[in-house]
Amino acid sequence: MAKFLLLAFRNIFRNRRRTLMTLFMVGGGVAGLLLAGGYFAFMTRGLRESTIRNGLGHLQIFTADHFNRDEVRVLDTGIDNWRQVAANVKTGGHVRGVAPRIEFYGMVSNGEKSSVFMGSAVDPEAEKSLGFISNVVSGRDLDIKPSGEVEALVGAGLAKSMNVKVGDGLTLLSMTSDGALNGVDVQIVGIVNSGIAAMDARSLCITLASAQRLLQSDRVTNLVVGLDATENTNQVAAGLAPRLRGASQQLVLKKWIDLATYYKQVNSMFNGIFLFMGVIVFFMVLMSSVNTLLMSMFERTREIGTMLAMGTPRAWIVALFMVEAALLGSMGAIVGIVGGNLVGWLINASGLHMPPPPGYTNSILFHVLHVPAQMIGSSLLVIVSLAFASILPAVRASRLRIAEALSHV
Amino acid sequence: MKELVNVEGVSRRFSLDNGQARNPAHSYVTALSDASLRVTTGEFLAISGPSGSGKTTLLNLIGCIDQPSSGRILVDSVDTSRLSPGNMATLRREKIGFVFQTFNLIPVFTAAENVEYPLLIKGVASRERRSRVAEALDGVGLSARANQRPDLLSGGERQRVAVARAIVHRPSLVLADEPTANLDTHNATQLIDLMHGLNRSLGLTFIFSTHDARLLEHTERIVRLCDGEVVSDNSTGGGSRG
Numbered sequence: 111m112a113k114f115l116l117l118a119f120r121n122i123f124r125n126r127r128r129t130l131m132t133l134f135m136v137g138g139g140v141a142g143l144l145l146a147g148g149y150f151a152f153m154t155r156g157l158r159e160s161t162i163r164n165g166l167g168h169l170q171i172f173t174a175d176h177f178n179r180d181e182v183r184v185l186d187t188g189i190d191n192w193r194q195v196a197a198n199v200k201t202g203g204h205v206r207g208v209a210p211r212i213e214f215y216g217m218v219s220n221g222e223k224s225s226v227f228m229g230s231a232v233d234p235e236a237e238k239s240l241g242f243i244s245n246v247v248s249g250r251d252l253d254i255k256p257s258g259e260v261e262a263l264v265g266a267g268l269a270k271s272m273n274v275k276v277g278d279g280l281t282l283l284s285m286t287s288d289g290a291l292n293g294v295d296v297q298i299v300g301i302v303n304s305g306i307a308a309m310d311a312r313s314l315c316i317t318l319a320s321a322q323r324l325l326q327s328d329r330v331t332n333l334v335v336g337l338d339a340t341e342n343t344n345q346v347a348a349g350l351a352p353r354l355r356g357a358s359q360q361l362v363l364k365k366w367i368d369l370a371t372y373y374k375q376v377n378s379m380f381n382g383i384f385l386f387m388g389v390i391v392f393f394m395v396l397m398s399s400v401n402t403l404l405m406s407m408f409e410r411t412r413e414i415g416t417m418l419a420m421g422t423p424r425a426w427i428v429a430l431f432m433v434e435a436a437l438l439g440s441m442g443a444i445v446g447i448v449g450g451n452l453v454g455w456l457i458n459a460s461g462l463h464m465p466p467p468p469g470y471t472n473s474i475l476f477h478v479l480h481v482p483a484q485m486i487g488s489s490l491l492v493i494v495s496l497a498f499a500s501i502l503p504a505v506r507a508s509r510l511r512i513a514e515a516l517s518h519v
Numbered sequence: 520m521k522e523l524v525n526v527e528g529v530s531r532r533f534s535l536d537n538g539q540a541r542n543p544a545h546s547y548v549t550a551l552s553d554a555s556l557r558v559t560t561g562e563f564l565a566i567s568g569p570s571g572s573g574k575t576t577l578l579n580l581i582g583c584i585d586q587p588s589s590g591r592i593l594v595d596s597v598d599t600s601r602l603s604p605g606n607m608a609t610l611r612r613e614k615i616g617f618v619f620q621t622f623n624l625i626p627v628f629t630a631a632e633n634v635e636y637p638l639l640i641k642g643v644a645s646r647e648r649r650s651r652v653a654e655a656l657d658g659v660g661l662s663a664r665a666n667q668r669p670d671l672l673s674g675g676e677r678q679r680v681a682v683a684r685a686i687v688h689r690p691s692l693v694l695a696d697e698p699t700a701n702l703d704t705h706n707a708t709q710l711i712d713l714m715h716g717l718n719r720s721l722g723l724t725f726i727f728s729t730h731d732a733r734l735l736e737h738t739e740r741i742v743r744l745c746d747g748e749v750v751s752d753n754s755t756g757g758g759s760r761g
Contacts, residue, residue: 113632113635113639114639116632117625117627117628120627120628121627124626124627412621412623413623413625413626415623416617416619416623416625417625417636418584418608419582419584419611419617420611420612420617420636420637420640420684421608421609421610421611421612421613421615421637421640421641422608422612422640423605423608423640424604424608426640511585512579512584512585513576513579513584513585516584516619516623517575
């Protein structure tokens with residue numbers, strides 16, 4: 111077996127220039143996949159973490175009614191005794207903190223012009239303790255210590271359409287939990303830019319206490335749970351679910367991935383592109399390698415005839431070509447992994463930025479992650495491609511008529 | 520003496536134009552016609568004749584790397600015309616050694632690895648392979664060149680490696696197709712002496728094709744072919760007649 115592998119290995123280097131070209135081609139395919147896959151991985155990981163950090167959290171707790179029916183009145187599907195639930199959740203392992211939230215909507219007016227807003231109410235202290243960021247581009251974040259004024263963060267698009275800036279005042283109008291109309295004057299302390307233009311055109315954020323006064327309710331829409339690491343989400347969710355069953359309301363635990371629709375779409379798109387690239391690389395390696403391996407077979411016709419004449423089983427000849435191809439693929443994969451990682455490292459060191467994608471306003475850092483699973487997957491892909499490419503020459507070699515092969519010139 | 524090879528009325532025709540010739544009589548060429556031959560164990564037999572007389576075809580048929588169009592060939596009492604390709608390969612692996620005109624060594628293997636190859640495909644254990652390779656190379660006087668690749672060996676040395684490769688698995692029969700054709704007189708004489716010595720010392724049966732007078736001088740039995748037919752079968756020494 112060792113001698114057989116040795117023969118296959120030495121055969122690869124008979125025509126060094128051709129082998130080198132094949133290695134570059136296979137390596138180029140692997141490197142291309144690693145760079146694209148590494149960039150996609152960076153994008154999806156960045157999107158995942160920013161989605162979580164921008165307020166989604168790792169887990170969210172809702173009442174079951176929140177998903178079963180529409181609200182008749184504001185917060186009538188909210189969590190009642192949320193402080194008790196939050197305290198219970200905080201005792202779990204890997205939990206960094208719990209932030210209560212209220213989602214509401216209403217009208218905002220600057221005295222001359224009115225517009226619809228999508229409001230969220232947060233506890234600034236809890237949000238900060240979880241590391242959630244508000245992407246304030248002008249002014250400051252909501253104050254942890256409540257002052258006399260009702261502070262508000264306004265989306266950049268909404269601020270522009272309402273023609274307001276930091277320090278200006280706005281009036282919010284919304285329905286209370288009793289169905290009455292209530293209003294509150296707020297002072298803009300910051301302008302936020304989430305990067306998503308459609309969101310920034312409607313978003314407005316005030317403190318939880320201010321919202322509860324406006325909505326005349328002590329309930330919250332949901333509780334956002336922040337963990338020490340995203341990788342612990344499943345473990346914490348599994349441990350937390352039984353503990354929520356003892357609450358007075360029927361509560362539902364949602365993982366971030368269940369709520370991150372946009373992330374899932376982007377992830378699916380990247381996976382699709384990566385798969386498509388993989389298919390292209392597979393056929394590229396397959397088609398070019400078939401030619402190389404066929405040439406190698408024709409050059410060795412007399413030698414194969416000699417081996418067959420000596421009684422070498424035809425299956426051995428097939429195996430020899432396939433092992434040669436697999437070895438070539440393995441070496442190409444190593445070249446690709448080394449080359450891909452090197453280029454990736456250079457790209458990362460250069461600090462290149464990509465233009466913002468549609469719907470975004472910020473440019474994106476061009477960074478490549480070094481993902482071991484992609485290295486293994488890409489390597490296997492080219493090894494399998496080459497093994498497939500070797501089937502035709504291997505079978506042709508094994509079917510040579512010995513007498514004709516021996517007289518081949 | 521035991522009969523090792525029996526060629527009974529063997530013909531070999533090769534089709535032309537993939538059988539699409541208009542006149543069926545011209546659709547094939549006869550390389551060997553109704554040839555008969557018996558070879559006993561330990562013979563040193565030459566098949567002689569001009570180019571195109573059918574020498575290589577007859578050797579290929581005896582060596583089970585081709586099959587006759589008609590007639591039959593028995594090697595060690597086995598009717599090779601009835602064997603499957605797999606069984607023919609087994610027969611070649613077990614009982615036949617080949618020496619080719621152009622040596623046909625595997626260029627990426629050393630001399631020792633080339634000699635080892637027949638043992639490798641026969642499944643001989645590693646330790647035994649090593650000792651038999653050393654013995655075979657010693658037998659052809661090439662122990663010192665064991666680790667050289669073929670491109671660093673002279674023509675004579677390559678052919679001696681080929682002879683070592685042909686005998687290392689202890690076959691019943693060694694077939695050599697024009698073994699001295701690519702050698703100068705000195706190397707050809709050395710090779711003839713070597714083959715003769717192996718024939719005498721090991722009792723190996725040698726059948727070779729040649730029109731080299733130097734080789735024919737040392738041959739007890741010469742079978743002459745012309746236009747695919749056996750035209751004479753005469754012994755010059757102690758070999759048996761067919």
